[in-house]
Every structure is written in structure tokens, then in C-alpha cells.
Amino acid sequence: MAGCCGGKNAGRPISRRRYALGMAFLAAYHAAVQAALSGVGMAIPRFRPVRDFHRKYFAHLWREALRKEGIALDGGDCPVDPHR
Amino acid sequence: MGAGRRKSVALMFSGGVDSTVAAIELLSDFDQVHLLTFRNGYGHYGFGRTRRRFAELQARHPGRFVHFEASIRDLFERICLSTLSEDYARFGSAFMWCMGCKLAMHARSIAYCRDNGIGHMSDGSAADSDEMVEQMLLSVSMVHWLYADYGIEYLVPVYGITRDEKRKRLREQGFFLGIPVLDRYLGIQPSCIPGELYYLPYILFNKAPGHDEETVARYISGKRPVIDAYLAGRGF
Numbered sequence: 001m002a003g004c005c006g007g008k009n010a011g012r013p014i015s016r017r018r019y020a021l022g023m024a025f026l027a028a029y030h031a032a033v034q035a036a037l038s039g040v041g042m043a044i045p046r047f048r049p050v051r052d053f054h055r056k057y058f059a060h061l062w063r064e065a066l067r068k069e070g071i072a073l074d075g076g077d078c079p080v081d082p083h084r
Numbered sequence: 085m086g087a088g089r090r091k092s093v094a095l096m097f098s099g100g101v102d103s104t105v106a107a108i109e110l111l112s113d114f115d116q117v118h119l120l121t122f123r124n125g126y127g128h129y130g131f132g133r134t135r136r137r138f139a140e141l142q143a144r145h146p147g148r149f150v151h152f153e154a155s156i157r158d159l160f161e162r163i164c165l166s167t168l169s170e171d172y173a174r175f176g177s178a179f180m181w182c183m184g185c186k187l188a189m190h191a192r193s194i195a196y197c198r199d200n201g202i203g204h205m206s207d208g209s210a211a212d213s214d215e216m217v218e219q220m221l222l223s224v225s226m227v228h229w230l231y232a233d234y235g236i237e238y239l240v241p242v243y244g245i246t247r248d249e250k251r252k253r254l255r256e257q258g259f260f261l262g263i264p265v266l267d268r269y270l271g272i273q274p275s276c277i278p279g280e281l282y283y284l285p286y287i288l289f290n291k292a293p294g295h296d297e298e299t300v301a302r303y304i305s306g307k308r309p310v311i312d313a314y315l316a317g318r319g320f
Contacts, residue, residue: 008212008215009215009286009290010215010286010290010291010292010293011290011292012290013290014289014290018288018289019289022288022289025284025288026284026285026288029280029281029284030281033277033281046161047126049165049168049169050126050165050168052169053168053169053172054281056169056172057172057178057281061285064285065285065289065291069291070285070289070291070292071285071289071290071291072290
């Protein structure tokens with residue numbers, strides 16, 4: 001990865017409103033996927049590892065987003081993700 | 085057909101902007117373009133859009149395109165899902181879903197090319213989409229060597245063409261461009277729910293995707309024996 005500011009838009013500041021709306025969308029989308037995977041996983045065993053993986057991935061992603069890792073708000077400096 | 089033209093090339097094809105322009109570009113050097121579309125069986129849907137795009141191309145260039153569609157579910161499970169938890173713990177990122185899927189597509193493409201005597205393979209990788217793990221220069225380079233080891237030349241005909249230029253070309257030729265949403269055009273190619281989830285923080289928050297070159301190189305190298313075993317099993 002080209003640091004936290006690599007890529008076309010990576011590291012560009014976003015507004016607090018966009019961050020709040022983004023968090024709501026992120027939570028809703030992942031919750032819907034988790035619900036679908038839980039249902040499908042009961043009927044089709046091959047989806048169970050995917051369901052478990054998604055649960056772990058979302059927990060990790062949500063913590064990062066709450067800490068605003070790699071997210072620049074309101075024109076502040078682009079925060080360097082300490083894990084990268 | 086003019087002198088110096090080659091017979092056939094295969095192209096990984098979704099029907100999106102990049103692969104459609106790539107398909108058209110390849111017509112200037114090849115008599116026939118085989119469009120390859122793969123489904124991984126996990127949240128990957130909307131393949132009617134690809135078929136519609138194929139119909140658009142076919143109408144403009146009759147007889148120049150062949151469309152092949154296949155499932156890569158078993159191969160995707162072998163390459164990616166069989167070690168998903170371990171890989172996630174090891175790399176701390178979910179990039180392996182997208183990279184594993186693309187490697188499965190490449191492995192299946194090698195089999196298709198060898199089965200059909202095609203010596204050239206291509207895709208719509210583009211420099212201005214290099215935030216996507218499979219379109220990073222490093223990934224493209226490693227894939228190039230994978231094909232070379234099986235006697236196939238790998239081409240990226242639209243790598244240096246900007247997205248705006250590609251859209252302009254399609255618009256001029258009257259292709260359906262989909263619904264514009266946030267720098268993307270929806271409804272022209274299949275969707276992938278896991279892929280969307282992986283790139284969602286980038287789209288929503290401008291947060292860089294969680295992969296770096298060294299990690300991706302290790303992942304691709306680690307999967308090479310699985311790909312070789314699959315191709316050996318098919319007699320290549």
C-alpha cells in the first residue's frame with residue numbers, strides 16, 4: 001500500500017457528516033450480510049466458515065472505523081495507520 | 085484480415101467499462117476475442133448484465149467475439165476459502181478474498197487458453213484503479229509471470245488509458261453506461277458483495293484498503309502451488 005495517502009482518493013479528508021452517514025451505512029450493510037449469512041449458514045454448511053470470517057472481519061473493521069484509523073476528518077492531517 | 089494480425093486472444097470479461105474497452109482494443113490486433121466470465125458462487129451475482137454487454141459487442145462486431153461463462157467455485161474454495169481464517173490471522177486484512185478470487189479466475193483462464201490453443205490472455209486492469217488489490221502493478225506483474233510459465237502471453241491493453249477516456253469512447257459508440265453513483269457506474273457488470281464490503285471503507289471514508297505490496301506478493305507466491313496443482317490435474 002502506498003501509505004495512508006496512496007491510491008486515488010485514499011487519505012483525502014471527509015466531512016463529519018459523511019463520516020456519520022458512512023458509519024450508519026457500514027453498520028447496516030454488514031448487519032444485513034451477517035443476518036443473511038447466519039440464515040444461509042444454517043441451511044448450507046459451506047457458508048459457515050464465511051459467516052464466521054465475516055463476523056471477525058466486521059468486528060475488526062468497526063473498531064478501526066470508530067478509532068478513525070486511516071480516516072481524515074475535516075481537512076486534518078491524514079492519520080497514519082499504526083498497523084501498516 | 086491484415087498481415088501481422090493474430091488469430092485469437094482471451095479476455096477476462098465482466099462487461100464493465102474497462103473490460104469492454106479492452107475487448108474493442110483487442111479487435112485491432114486479433115481476429116477473434118474470447119470473452120471469459122467466471123462466477124465464484126459466493127455473493128457474486130448479476131451475470132445477465134455481462135450477457136447484455138456481450139450482445140452489444142456482438143451487434144457492433146458480428147462474429148468477432150465468443151462468450152464463455154463458467155463457475156470457478158471449486159477452485160476459489162481451494163485457493164481462498166480453504167485457508168481463509170489462517171490467512172486472515174496471518175495477513176490481518178481481507179484482501180485475500182478479492183486476490184484469491186482473481187487468482188482462481190486466472191488459473192481457470194490458463195486452462196481455457198490451453199484447451200483452446202490460445203496463446204494470448206488479457207484483462208481490463210488499469211493503473212487508475214490500482215487501489216484494487218488485483219490491479220496493483222505488483223499483482224499484474226506476478227500474474228504476467230504465471231501466464232508466461234504456461235506459455236501464454238498476458239496483455240493489459242487498457243492499463244494506461246484513463247477512466248474518463250474509456251467512458252468517453254463507450255459513450256461515443258453508444259454503449260450503455262449504467263447509472264452514475266460516486267465515480268462509479270452501476271448496473272453494467274456483475275456485483276460482488278464481499279468485494280463491496282472490502283472496499284466500502286475506501287468508498288465511504290477515503291480509507292486506504294488494507295493491503296501492501298509485500299503482503300500481496302507473499303499471498304500470491306503462497307497460492308502458486310495450489311494453482312500449479314490444479315493445472316497439473318488438468319494435464320498442463
